[in-house]
Amino acid sequence: xxxxxxxxxxxxxxxxxxxxxxxxxxxxxxxxxxxxxxxxxxxxxxxxxxxxxxxxxxxxxxxxxxxxxxxxxxxxxxxxxxxxxxxxxxxxxxxxxxxxxxxxxxxxxxxxxxxxxxxxxxxxxxxxxxxxxxxxxxxxxxxxxxxxxxxxxxxxxxxxxxxxxxxxxxxxxxxxxxxxxxxxxxxxxxxxxxxxxxxxxxxxxxxxxxxxxxxxxxxxxxxxxxxxxxxxxxxxxxxxxxxxxx
Numbered sequence: 001x002x003x004x005x006x007x008x009x010x011x012x013x014x015x016x017x018x019x020x021x022x023x024x025x026x027x028x029x030x031x032x033x034x035x036x037x038x039x040x041x042x043x044x045x046x047x048x049x050x051x052x053x054x055x056x057x058x059x060x061x062x063x064x065x066x067x068x069x070x071x072x073x074x075x076x077x078x079x080x081x082x083x084x085x086x087x088x089x090x091x092x093x094x095x096x097x098x099x100x101x102x103x104x105x106x107x108x109x110x111x112x113x114x115x116x117x118x119x120x121x122x123x124x125x126x127x128x129x130x131x132x133x134x135x136x137x138x139x140x141x142x143x144x145x146x147x148x149x150x151x152x153x154x155x156x157x158x159x160x161x162x163x164x165x166x167x168x169x170x171x172x173x174x175x176x177x178x179x180x181x182x183x184x185x186x187x188x189x190x191x192x193x194x195x196x197x198x199x200x201x202x203x204x205x206x207x208x209x210x211x212x213x214x215x216x217x218x219x220x221x222x223x224x225x226x227x228x229x230x231x232x233x234x235x236x237x238x239x240x241x242x243x244x245x246x
Contacts, residue, residue: 005031006028006029007027008025008035009023009025009026010022010024011023011024024037025037032091032092034047034048034080034082034088035047036085043083043084044083044085045081045083046080046081046084046085047080047081047082048079048089049078049080050078051076052075052076052078053076053093054076054093054096055076055096055097055122056097056129057096057097057098057128057129057131058070058097058100058120058130058131058132059097059100060100060132060133060135061101061134062100062102062118062133062134062135062136062138063102063104063136064087064104064116064136064137064138065137065138066087066116066117066137066138067116067139067140067157068117068119068133068135068138068139068140069119069141070119070133070142070143070145071120071121071141072126072143072144072145073124074121075121076121076122076123077119077120078098078100078119079118080117083116085105085106086106087103088103088105089101089102090102090103100118100120122145124144126145126146127147127148128146128147128148129148130151131145131147131149131152132151133150133151133153136155136156137155138154139154139158139159139160139176140152140157140158140159141159141160141162142160142162143162144162145164145165145166146166147165147166147169149166149167149169150166150169150170150171151171152169152170152172153172154171154172154173154174154176156174156175156176157176158173158176158177158178158179159171159173159176159177159179160178160181161180161181161183162179162181162182163181163182164182164184165183166183166184166185166188167186167187168186169185169187169188169189170189170190171189171191173192174194175194177192177198178197179198180199180200181200181201181202182201183201183202184204185205185206185207186205187206187207188204190210191209191210191212192209192210192211196214196216197209197215197216198216199217199218199226199228200217200219202222202226203222203223204224204226205224206225207225207226208227208229209226209227209228210229210230210231211228211229211230211231211233213231213232213233214230215230215233215234215235216228216235216236217236217238220239222239
């Protein structure tokens, strides 16, 4: 129940006995910021569940422990859940671009992973002209998308592209794994400094994967020009003989 722009109630009604439980009051200071409430144990819960204006570009900068997911959905929408008040998230659609920024509010931040997450969806059939994602700590997943240009950087966490069509892709994972599954790529560059690269059922006009310390795993049906460079590690080829690459 949204009372005004900065206050709403959340509750559950039992359809049998008509009892009301899980009554929660959320408030926020401004639009384009998370709703907040203090839990019984004193923790601050921050949530977002809002539909967005149309956009074709997205720029994301995350500094906290949070998993980020960009995928196909019913609407242009943002959903977020965070426990604690160490970080503040802001979002805005401006000039056809969705901007998401996260800043640290305290000097001494908690390192405990709270399963915080941030989900963005775009309607089926949407083509994004660009997606720029900078992730400090957490996983980044992109699924069932069509993107002209994608630039993904993950300092600590995994990066996953699944069932996507990408004209130009650049991914950099400093510490973590990179997964490319069922992806069609025109020009791609994947860099993993410490972690593994998994390439399965990929169709690429040109894809270069470089692993500094880790392994590369090839599987499924691979098409096009795919090159793998592993400096310290192994290359495991599980492709069938008809789709094997040198």
